[in-house]
Amino acid sequence: MTELQDTGLRRRADDAAPSITDLIDEETVQSIAQEAWSALVGEDEFLVPLPGDLPEDAVSSWVDVRGPWNGTVVITTGRSTAEQLSRELLKEHAPPVLDEEDIEDGLGELANVVGGNVKAVLPGPSALGLPVVGDAPVAGPDTCRVDLLWRGQSLTISVQGTAGALLDQ
Amino acid sequence: MRALVIDDSRVMRRIVSGILEDLGYEVQQAGHGREGLDVMDGGWVPDLACVDWNMPVMDGLQFVSAVRSNPAWRQLTIMMVTSESEHGQIVRALAAGAHEYMIKPFTADAFRDKLALLGMLPQEAVL
Numbered sequence: 001m002t003e004l005q006d007t008g009l010r011r012r013a014d015d016a017a018p019s020i021t022d023l024i025d026e027e028t029v030q031s032i033a034q035e036a037w038s039a040l041v042g043e044d045e046f047l048v049p050l051p052g053d054l055p056e057d058a059v060s061s062w063v064d065v066r067g068p069w070n071g072t073v074v075i076t077t078g079r080s081t082a083e084q085l086s087r088e089l090l091k092e093h094a095p096p097v098l099d100e101e102d103i104e105d106g107l108g109e110l111a112n113v114v115g116g117n118v119k120a121v122l123p124g125p126s127a128l129g130l131p132v133v134g135d136a137p138v139a140g141p142d143t144c145r146v147d148l149l150w151r152g153q154s155l156t157i158s159v160q161g162t163a164g165a166l167l168d169q
Numbered sequence: 170m171r172a173l174v175i176d177d178s179r180v181m182r183r184i185v186s187g188i189l190e191d192l193g194y195e196v197q198q199a200g201h202g203r204e205g206l207d208v209m210d211g212g213w214v215p216d217l218a219c220v221d222w223n224m225p226v227m228d229g230l231q232f233v234s235a236v237r238s239n240p241a242w243r244q245l246t247i248m249m250v251t252s253e254s255e256h257g258q259i260v261r262a263l264a265a266g267a268h269e270y271m272i273k274p275f276t277a278d279a280f281r282d283k284l285a286l287l288g289m290l291p292q293e294a295v296l
Contacts (some may be wrong), residue, residue: 039274040184089180093187105180112178112223113273116252125257128223130177 017166020069023121024159026146032117033148033157036110041088041150051147052154054078061107061133063115067126071161072137073115075107081153082107104133118159123166170291171213174198175205175232176221176250181273185219185250188277192284193291202227206235215245217289220267222251222258230265237266246289250275 030049037045055078062074077085086106087094095102108131119126137160145158172194176182179200186196197213199205201224209215218236222229229249236242249262252273259270271283284290 036274039276039279043276086180090183091187093183102180105178109178109180113252116254116273120254125255128253130223130225 017068018123020071020143020159020161020166023123023166024118024144026144028121029114029118029144029157029159030146030148032121033114033146036113036117037150040110040113041085045088045150047155048149049146050149052149052152054154054156055080059104059107059133060136061104061111061131062137063111063131064129065115065119065122065126065161066129067119067122068124068166069122069126069161071140071143071159073111073118074137074158074160075111075114075155076136076158077107077150077155078153079103081150081155084151084153085110108133114157170217170289171195171197171215172217172219173205173208173213173215174219175200175202175224175229176219177201177224178221181221181250185280188280189217189219191277192281192294201225202229202232202235205232209236209242214242217284217287218245218247219250219271220247222249222253222262230262233262233265233267246287248283248287 034047037047057079058076059079059082060074060076062072064072083098083103086098086103089106112131116128119128140161143159148155172189174182174185177200182198189196197208199208203226220229220232233247247267248269248271249267250271254272269283269287
């Protein structure tokens with residue numbers, strides 16, 4: 001994760017507000033996601049930063065962030081990968097057969113955790129929406145996007161929304 | 170000991186409930202704060218409530234405030250379990266009456282450590 005170090009410099013009123021891309025980059029998003037995977041999916045579970053092809057039945061989950069920056073954090077992967085992820089989240093508490101709600105709920109929870117930690121990188125208060133699962137959100141262009149492989153299966157995480165300087169709150 | 174797990178995510182409820190059951194807790198679940206209050210109004214009063222922040226109908230902060238406004242429930246230990254990690258949010262939750270704050274993602278060991286910090290590990294889990 002990009003470490004935000006105190007340089008001793010202070011922002012003055014007439015300084016330009018930081019841009020979202022100053023705060024959120026691919027390395028930061030991957031680091032947040034890896035932390036979530038290690039804690040929730042399994043400590044030996046790794047996200048490899050390599051692009052892969054998403055299957056036709058890809059499903060997305062996303063959460064909105066509202067505050068100095070307005071945008072959406074989106075996780076997209078194949079349905080069978082989403083099912084495996086939900087099973088790993090539940091571990092020994094997983095039922096023999098996962099239903100659709102379990103699968104969507106698991107992917108939604110990962111979006112919620114990754115989105116919450118993306119929000120934490122932003123300055124000032126922001127609000128986090130409830131996770132939504134579906135084909136794809138209607139959001140802005142990618143601010144940044146990481147293409148990853150989990151157990152050889154393709155997964156993307158994108159931070160989408162308004163580009164440019166953050167709003168003063 | 171009894172624990173009430175309140176989260177709109179069924180997967181997260183099962184994860185947290187599983188950790189608590191492994192420690193020896195008797196667990197009930199609720200999908201939002203209002204449902205949690207209904208469980209308690211029905212007479213099933215827990216020793217511990219693990220509460221998500223962002224939920225439909227009644228969020229975690231509203232639940233904490235409602236619990237703290239009822240003197241009959243003042244013994245209840247409340248731990249927020251949430252991906253809301255802003256310092257200001259943590260301060261608000263603690264000011265409203267939550268005892269501890271667990272930020273997602275977390276491991277089962279980290280969860281257990283928080284309970285130990287609160288003195289909320291059941292006897293059988295300590296031994």
